[in-house]
Amino acid sequence: MGKCRKFCFFKHLLALPFLGIHLSLPADELQDFGQGVDVFNGTNQAHVFQQCSWVPPSLANYPGYYSSSSLAQTPATLARSSFARTVESVHRIVTRFHVVRRSDGSGGVDENLLSAMMLDLNYGYRDTPFVFVRDPELIYVDNDGFFADFPTFSSAFPMLRDHFEPGVMNWFVTPKIRTQIAGTWIGPASPVRGILMRNDTIGSPSFMRLPVHEMAHIFQVLHPFETALGTECSSGSNCGTAGDLVCDTPPSPPLFPGNTTATGVYYGGGTGPCVGDPPYDPDTSVYMLGSWPAGSILADHFTQGEMDRAVDFLRPGVALSVFDLVGPERPDILADCDANGVDDINEILIGAKADINRDMEPDVCQVFPNPGDLVVSGMNPAPNNRLRYYDRESGAWRGDLWNGMNFVHQLRLGPDGLIYIPTLTIIQRVDPETGRSVDNFIDGVLEGAGTFVDLLFEPSGNLLALDNVNANVRRYDGKTGQALGIFFNIQVSGRFAPKYMEYGPDGNIYIAGNGAGGNAIYRFNATTGEALGAFVSAGSGGLQTGQGLVFHTDGFLYVSNGLGNNILRYHADTGAFDSEFVPTAGNGGLRNPHSLRFGPDGHLYVASRSTHSVKRYDGTSGEFLGDFVAPGSGGSPGTGQLNEPAGLLFINRESFVMNAGLNDAWFNILTDGQGFFITVFPNLGIVSLAWFTYDTKLPPEGAIANLGDIGHRWITAVGTIDGDSSVMDVTITSEGLFDTPTTIVRVSDGTITLTFNDCKSGTVKYNIPSINRQGLVPIRRVADDNIALCEAFTSPEVLSR
Numbered sequence: 001m002g003k004c005r006k007f008c009f010f011k012h013l014l015a016l017p018f019l020g021i022h023l024s025l026p027a028d029e030l031q032d033f034g035q036g037v038d039v040f041n042g043t044n045q046a047h048v049f050q051q052c053s054w055v056p057p058s059l060a061n062y063p064g065y066y067s068s069s070s071l072a073q074t075p076a077t078l079a080r081s082s083f084a085r086t087v088e089s090v091h092r093i094v095t096r097f098h099v100v101r102r103s104d105g106s107g108g109v110d111e112n113l114l115s116a117m118m119l120d121l122n123y124g125y126r127d128t129p130f131v132f133v134r135d136p137e138l139i140y141v142d143n144d145g146f147f148a149d150f151p152t153f154s155s156a157f158p159m160l161r162d163h164f165e166p167g168v169m170n171w172f173v174t175p176k177i178r179t180q181i182a183g184t185w186i187g188p189a190s191p192v193r194g195i196l197m198r199n200d201t202i203g204s205p206s207f208m209r210l211p212v213h214e215m216a217h218i219f220q221v222l223h224p225f226e227t228a229l230g231t232e233c234s235s236g237s238n239c240g241t242a243g244d245l246v247c248d249t250p251p252s253p254p255l256f257p258g259n260t261t262a263t264g265v266y267y268g269g270g271t272g273p274c275v276g277d278p279p280y281d282p283d284t285s286v287y288m289l290g291s292w293p294a295g296s297i298l299a300d301h302f303t304q305g306e307m308d309r310a311v312d313f314l315r316p317g318v319a320l321s322v323f324d325l326v327g328p329e330r331p332d333i334l335a336d337c338d339a340n341g342v343d344d345i346n347e348i349l350i351g352a353k354a355d356i357n358r359d360m361e362p363d364v365c366q367v368f369p370n371p372g373d374l375v376v377s378g379m380n381p382a383p384n385n386r387l388r389y390y391d392r393e394s395g396a397w398r399g400d401l402w403n404g405m406n407f408v409h410q411l412r413l414g415p416d417g418l419i420y421i422p423t424l425t426i427i428q429r430v431d432p433e434t435g436r437s438v439d440n441f442i443d444g445v446l447e448g449a450g451t452f453v454d455l456l457f458e459p460s461g462n463l464l465a466l467d468n469v470n471a472n473v474r475r476y477d478g479k480t481g482q483a484l485g486i487f488f489n490i491q492v493s494g495r496f497a498p499k500y501m502e503y504g505p506d507g508n509i510y511i512a513g514n515g516a517g518g519n520a521i522y523r524f525n526a527t528t529g530e531a532l533g534a535f536v537s538a539g540s541g542g543l544q545t546g547q548g549l550v551f552h553t554d555g556f557l558y559v560s561n562g563l564g565n566n567i568l569r570y571h572a573d574t575g576a577f578d579s580e581f582v583p584t585a586g587n588g589g590l591r592n593p594h595s596l597r598f599g600p601d602g603h604l605y606v607a608s609r610s611t612h613s614v615k616r617y618d619g620t621s622g623e624f625l626g627d628f629v630a631p632g633s634g635g636s637p638g639t640g641q642l643n644e645p646a647g648l649l650f651i652n653r654e655s656f657v658m659n660a661g662l663n664d665a666w667f668n669i670l671t672d673g674q675g676f677f678i679t680v681f682p683n684l685g686i687v688s689l690a691w692f693t694y695d696t697k698l699p700p701e702g703a704i705a706n707l708g709d710i711g712h713r714w715i716t717a718v719g720t721i722d723g724d725s726s727v728m729d730v731t732i733t734s735e736g737l738f739d740t741p742t743t744i745v746r747v748s749d750g751t752i753t754l755t756f757n758d759c760k761s762g763t764v765k766y767n768i769p770s771i772n773r774q775g776l777v778p779i780r781r782v783a784d785d786n787i788a789l790c791e792a793f794t795s796p797e798v799l800s801r
Helices: 003-009 068-072 111-124 153-163 210-218 304-312 344-349 787-793
Strands: 034-040 045-051 091-101 130-134 139-142 169-174 181-186 194-198 374-378 387-390 397-401 419-423 426-431 436-443 452-457 463-467 472-476 483-489 497-503 509-514 521-524 531-536 546-551 556-561 566-571 577-582 593-598 604-608 613-617 624-629 645-650 664-667 675-681 686-693 713-720 725-734 745-756 761-768 773-781
Touching: 091 111, 111 130, 111 210, 139 153, 153 169, 153 194, 169 210, 194 210, 374 624, 419 463, 426 452, 452 497, 463 497, 509 546, 556 593, 566 593, 577 604, 604 645, 613 645, 686 725, 686 745, 713 745, 725 761
Parallel strands: 091 130, 091 139, 091 169, 169 194, 497 546, 546 593, 593 645
Antiparallel strands: 034 045, 034 181, 181 194, 374 387, 374 645, 387 397, 419 426, 419 452, 426 436, 452 463, 463 472, 472 483, 497 509, 509 521, 521 531, 546 556, 556 566, 566 577, 593 604, 604 613, 613 624, 664 675, 664 773, 675 686, 686 713, 713 725, 725 745, 745 761, 761 773
């Protein structure tokens, strides 16, 4: 006899055996009882579902989803949930939180994290007919017994029963629910329907799928890998009577790190239980299947069938109806962030307010990074696993970005405006416009990658990832994330652990690190990957651990010396040691420096990992100017503070707009004798560039240079202005002779991406296929006469016109 039948047969025993958990109930409460638990033991997260005397709703309620034609559906053809959200069509559900504390009122969870969970909940249901509003009344349950570990449901059930309130969705937040349980739901047939969640899952980026997932169970939406109602064949032939009873979700086994990568590739190879079943091909992006840790990032939708099922349970009279959860508008609890007298949800639904983040909170009242703000990553940002951003002027904490990763050595802004974060074998993307994680863009598990610590974008747009464990640089398609193989191995004499890489002014790639292979800076050809030797020799200037490097427009290379607790400066053309730019003594307490960046103000910013701060130094003298980010500064309440900062990134999105003050001659200090004339036409929205350079081949030995020789190269480019940058079409001009009417040959060939950091510096990234040349050139003005004019054009008063 199965567990469920056995339980119902002996219901007079008043106990439900359930994975070692016993829930005691009065006899009259056992009928139609349903419950579920999401269990996480560190390697395998799964859900166990148990119900008795439960009758699925009639299959006739789901025309089109239980027909034989739907069995041919695949993940590529699944219909995502989509509803016309209007003030009249949405179902508002009031959420009430019950927070368990000790009897003396200590413990509990920070209220700000409850708001963060509401953000996740509404974001998850953004394309559904459900909107969740929070009741501002927070119910505290001060009880030492409830605060302790719940070893069984029988110890938790009295709390739920005594504090349950009808007509709202009850969420109970407690420090522990056994060791392995992240969340549990008590089904609608129970008189104490609600959801019980652990403190550390509330408002956590690592669990942002969980409240969405658990709420769906209240609507009787099940897992595609559900077995309590019969295991679904991988062919889908019994999809209407087994599994989750929905046919537009493909059958699936439970997913966990052992059979699914962080980017959602299922490689378990399992087949279903039925004769002739094909291999499983799960859609790993549905909320009800994201049951492994990366699922919180990847899960992004419900299917139409799942939401149709959920809506069906809103009808009075249907089995296990939840229609009582849908309440009136409740103007007393709806948010009005700008105090205009109209609730935000209605304004969003009618289009009066924008909601890019899809969290039912209008953007006008949300805080995202401003142009020039500093984003800081941490090597150990627990317990919150978020990026933090700080005001560009004051260094004050302004907010957190919503990612779920840690051990972030460095972060980069991609050409698509997203922040790319290398962490372990994953490169994740976060959108600074919304503050939310986009996806796990690259997963190196299947190709045997080690630990990603840094990345660069090639002029072609491909992405290079620095593998610290395997000491190599891997290449990926910059648009799709597809692995393109190992670009080059870092082969030096002895063990070398690479930590950081950067393009130099000569277009080559420079890599810092440490180990038996030498505490040196190595150089590699950016086109071929050929090793060009040590640019900065081992130990030069006292270099012990190269944790970060940056080439500045002043012609110097700056290196953060981790074990030396200082910043070293080298000549950018020769690699020769110049000076201890930031000394070990008198450096303001710099300890274990990592990433370093020159900010919009021209000063040097350094992540001081061991002091949990970001320090600022004069960009010319190296004088300590104070802690820009104070030790441990910032963090959403309840999430801890800045911990072991390592990566720095100034958000330059729309921070600078090209203007006529840039019209000037520009050059790279390391390649004197060639340069750029740049002309900006603001009214036309275009910018032109003329690059006076030289041929790619040397002339014959003994040749005499002639003005206007046909070997001389003129490269011109024109493109449209896009804020601080422009992607320009290249024209190569040749055959012309000086001051003669000789025919000129013009050939369109490649692109130049011109980007300005500010009125003083910029970069020219070029890709010219015909001569197989690509690279990046830092540029600065030949003369500083027009800087004041440029800065006048970029003042807030001018930009706001």
